[in-house]
Amino acid sequence: MNHPKLEPLDEPLDVPPEHYPSLNPNPNPNPSLNESAPPAETNGMEIMKYTGPNTDDEILNPDALAIVPVPEETQISAAEPSSRKKPKRSAELVRVTNLEMEEEMYFRELVRKTRMLFSSLWIYVMNEGEDRRRLVNMRMVRTRGDLRAAAIMRDSGLWLNRDKRIVGPIPGVNVGDVFMFRMELCVLGIHGQTQAGIDYLSSSQSSNGEPVATSVIVSGGYEDDEDQGDVIVYTGHGGQDGNSRQVVHQKLEGGNLGMERSMHYGIEVRVVRGFKYKGCTSGKIYVYDGIYKIEDSWFEIGKSGFGVFKFKLVRMEGQPEMGSVMFKLAERIRDNPIEARPVGYVSLDISNKKENVSVFLFNDIDDNHDPLSYDYLVKTVFPPFVYHNAGFGGGCKCVDGCESGCLCAKKNGGELAYDKNGLLLRGKPLIFECGPFCSCSSMCGNRVSQKGVKNNLEVFRSVETGWGVRSLNLIQAGSFICEYTGVVLSRDQARLFTMNGEDSLVYPYRFGEKWAEWGDFSKVFEDYKRPSYPIVPPLEFAMDVSRMRNVACYMSHSSCPNVFVQLVMFDHSNVAFPHLMLFAMEDIPPLRELSLDYGAGGEWAEKLSICN
Template sequence: MEGSFGGYTDKTRVLDIKPLRTLKPVFPSGNQAPPFVCAPPLGPFPPGFTPFYPFSSSQHTPDLNQSQHQPSLVTPLRTFRSPPPPDNTASNGDAVEGSTVKRKIQRKRTPIAQNPNFSSGISAAEKENGDRKLVMSVLTRFDALRRRLSQLEDAKESVTGIIKRPDLKAGSTCMSRGVRTNTKKRTGPVPGLEIGDVFFFRFEMCLIGLHSPSMAGIDYLVVKGGGGEAEEEPIATSIVSSGYYDNDEGNPDVLVYTGQGGNADKDKQSSDQKLERGNLALEKSLQKNSPVRVIRGLKEASQSAKIYIYDGLYDVKESWVEKGKSGHNTFKYKLVRAPGQAPAFASWTEIQKWKKGLPSREGMILTDLTSGVESIGVSLVNVVDAENGPAYFTYSTTVTSFKLTQQPSYGCECGGACKPGNLNCHCIRKNGGDFPYSGNGVLVSRRGMVHECSPACLCPGCKNKVTQMGVKLKLEVFKTVNRGWGLRSWDPIRAGSFICIYAGEAIDKSQMQPAMANDDYTFDTTRVYTPFKWNYEPGLADEDGSEEMSEEPELPLPLVISAKNVGNVARFMNHSCSPNVFWQPVSYENNGQLFLQVAFFAISHIPPMTELTYDYGVTRTSGAQSLCGKKKCFCGSEFCRGSFG
C-alpha cells in the first residue's frame, strides 16, 4: 500500500534534461605557490569508524521459535531485569487501548515495558569490556532510537507542560535492555574510545562506559583498601567539564575544575562544598597520581548545540578551597593533560581561532573555492605537498533536473509546517506518513526515497527542505597523503546531519557514455553498495508497533551524475570501506521538473577535521572477486576490501 505513494515508478514520465543553472567558474586562482609547510596537520584525528552490523543475524524482530534454531555467535541474553508489569498489557480484561493519559502514568511507574523477544546481541563479556566496533554500534543504536522517539514526539499534538526528552528515554531503554558496553568501571583509557570522539548527549557517554553518571560531573570508583574491609575510598575516573565557568583562555591542556555540591537547592540555599563523593575522589586521585579522563563540554557560538569532546587523560596537580560567588567554600582542582596524546580540545580551540581569522589556517590556498556560491566558504588547504589545487571545474550546487512529461505536480497546501500523519499533505503521504527530519534538520531514518517539500509547497517555514537549503557546515577541501584531495569539516557533525548533495550533470544511465563509467567523478546509483543497518530497531522501542523499513535506495530511474566538469564539494569525497557518510536519494518536484538528488548524511557523530568518506560501491559487471577495472583502496580501514570501483 505504501509502494504506490511515490508515483515516480513510471519511467516514461521522465524525459529530457534541463540545462544547469547557478554556474560559476572556479580557480586556479593564480600561480602563487602554496605555503610550504613541513609540520603535520593538526590532526590526524582518530581514524575512521569501523563498520558494524549490529543486527546482522536477523532482519526482523526475532520470534521465540526462530531464536531456537538460529545459531548465533553471541549467546542471547535475557536482557530484562524485571518481569513485565502485571497489569500492563497482559490484563486482557482491561481495554487494550487505554487513553494516552493512562499510558503515560503507567510508563512512569514502569519506564520500559520489556519485550521478551528482544536481545541486545551483546554478550556479558562484551558488556563489561567493549571495543571500537561495539562502542560505535551502541552509539548508533542509541541515536537511531532517540531520533525515532523524537519523531514520534513531534508527531503528537503538542501538550503543554510535558517535557520531551527523547535522549533520556532512549538512554534509559538502552540501559535496561543491555545496549551498552564498558560497564566495568576503570581509570585510564576505555576500550573502543578514541581521543577526539565527540558526543551530543550525556547519555551517550554513559552507555559506552566513558562517564557513567547521567547528570553528575564527576565519576568515581570505590576501591577497597588493602587490608581492612571497611577501608574504602573513592578514586576519580572521569569528569565532564561543563565549560560554563573558567575555560582558562590560555592553555588548552590545563583545566581548573570546580568540585560538586553546595549549589542552591529548592529553597535557594547555597552551602559550603564538602570533601566527600566526587570531591574526595579527585583529592585521592591527586594523592595517588591517578589519571582522570576529561570530557570537555563546549558550546559553540555558531551552532546552538552543545557538544562534548573526549580529551584524554589528565593528572590532578593541585587542589584548593575558594570562596564561590555565594560566599561559600568551593573546591577547585587543577588538572593538566598528560603529554603525548593526540590533540582534541586543543584542535577545537584552534579551529575557533581560524574562524575568527586569527591566526589564519596554515596551508590555506583559497578561503573559498566556491567563490561565494556556497553560503559558507569552502577552504582549500594543502599542508602535504606543493600542489596548489585540483584540476579546473565549474562549481555548482545543483544537479540537472528531469522533465516530468505527465501529471504536473502540485505542492502541498499545509499553510503552516507540514504535520506528520497528515495524509492530506501530499509530501507527508509520499513519505509514508512520516516527517523525514527532526526539528533540527537531522534525518531520522534511511529510506528508499526521501520526499521533500518543494518551493511550490504552501508551507512557509517547513523543515522538510533540508537538502535544498545548501551546505550548513564549514567544509574544507584538503590534500590527503595518498588519496589525492579529500573533504572534511571544521565543525563537528551530528549523526544524521545533512552534509551536501552530489551536484553535477545528471543523466539516465541508458544514455551514459562509456568514458563516464570509470571516471573518478561519476556517481552511479546503480552500483552495488554494501548494505548496512542505521535505522532504529522497532523491537527496542516498546510502544512502537511500526514495521521494519527498508533502508535500500529506491530510484525511479538509473541515475548517474558526472561531476567532472561541473560539481560541488561532494566530488572531493573519497571512498572508504568503513565510511562515516552515506548517501540517500531525495527528491522533490517543481514546475513540472523532478529534482532527483543524491544527498549525503553523517552515519555517526564526526569529530572536526575527520575526513568525510562514503562507500563508492562496486559496479555490477565487475564480479565480487574480480579486480578487473578496480581501483586499489587506501582507506586504511581494518575492514578494507582492498579495492573499489
C-alpha cells in the same frame, strides 16, 4: 550543603514504559548492538590490572589494591549478554591495552552504532512527543528526550561498558569525539554520573575500602576552577548552594577522596569538557579531551572564603589534539581564515559563491591545486527526459505548513521526513521533499536538502587520503551536509564513456544502503520494520565528474563512515533518477574528516582515484 559537583538535570532517568514512544518496547531485549561476536583476535586482547606509576619490571605493592584484580580468564566482551534488565555498574576496574587494528575497528564500529541509535532515538522520541501534543488535548508527561532515549536503551541492555569499569581510554571512543547530551556519556560508559562532575568507584565497592576516581567533567561550574588546556586546576565537589555559590567548606570524602586516592596510586582520569555551543539543539556540548594524570592536591580557601579541595591535572603526552582546541581553532578560521592559518589556503571559496556559504581549499603539504581545475556544480545535472511530466501527480496543497496528512507525507509512507530542526527522522529507500509543484512556502519543514549547504566546508590535502573534506562547524547527527553532484549519464552513455578510456564515473548504486542504519530501532522495538517504501528501481545511471563536480566528490572512503547517502526527490517525478543527498551518521566535530562508504570491490577502489 555538601552536595556533589552537579549540572542541571530536572528530570529523573527512570521513564515509565507507558511514556515510551508509540512503538512497543521489546519485552525480550537483546542486550547487545552486535550483529555477531567480536573478531577472534578480540578474545586475546590484554586486559590488565593497573600498576600505578611503576614500570613493567617493578612489582606493585600488594597492599595497594586500589583496583580489583582481574582473573586471567576474564575478558571484556561488549557482546556478552546480561540477564538483568537494569544491571548495576561493575566494581571491577580494568584497563584495555594492546588492541590490534581489527579490534580497534570493531570497537569503533560498536561505539558508532550505539551513538547512532541514541541520536536517532532522541530525534524520534522528540518528534513523537510533538505529534502526541498536537493530536491529544492533554498535558504530556514532561520528560527530556535524551533521558527517554537513554532509558529505553538501558532497559534494552544497550548501555556499553557496564560489565567492567574501564580505567583510561574507552575502546572505540576517540579523543575529540563530541556528544550533544551528558546522558550519552553514561550510555557509552565514558562518565557514569548523570550529574556529578567526578565519576568514581565508591569505597564500599573497592577491594581495600578506598574510592577511586576514573573521569571528570570540566564545565566551569566552580569559580575556583582554572583550565589552561593541558593543565587543569580542578575544584573538588560539595559546599555549593542552588546558585552555584560556595557556602561551606568542602570535605575529603566521596569523589574528592577518590581523586586524592587516584593521585596516590597514579591512576589517570578521563577528562570531558562541557561548554555552551550555538547552533545545536541541546545548547551545550561535551567533548572528550583525553587522559590526564592527577599530579597534586591541596586544600585552600577559595574565592568565596570557604575551603575547597583542588587537584592539578596534567594531560599525558602522545595523545591527539584536544577536541576543545579544535573547536576554538575552527571558530577562529570561520572568523578570519588567513589570520588563523597564515599558510595553506589556496582559495577561500572554490564554489565562487554558488553555495550559500564558502567552501575553502587548504593545502599545506604540496603544490597540488587540482580542485580549482573543475567547474563547481551545485546541483546534479539530469538528462532532459528526466523532467518530462515532472509535475505528474502534482504537489501538496498545504498553505499553513505541511502536516503528516499532506500529499508529500503520504508519498513518504504517511510521515514527514524531518523534525522541526531539519534533522532526518529515519533513513528510507527514497524521500520525497516538497518541491516546485507544492503550494507550501519555501520555509516548509519538508524542504531541507534542496536548500543547499549550511556548514562551512573545507577541501584539504591529506597524506593519508589524498584530498579530503572537513567541516568548520559542528554537524549534528541526522543533519543534511550537501548533495553529491555530477552530470548524469544513462547506462548506454556510461558504456560509451568507459570505452573511450574515461575513468571519472561515479556509480550511485555502489554507495549501498547505509541509510538503513539511521533510525534502525530493531534493537529496542520488537515491532520495528525496516522502511521498504517508497520503492526505488535499480539505480542504473552513472555520474560524470570529469569536468564538473562539487565538494562531495572529495570525501574519502571509509568502511566505518560518518556520512551516508539518502536518495531524495523534489524537482521531478522520475524515481529512477533521484538526488544523492549526504547526511551525518553521527555528531561530527569541526575539522574532523568526513567519510563515505563508497562500496566494496577493487573496481570501485580504483574509481576513487578520480577525486583523490
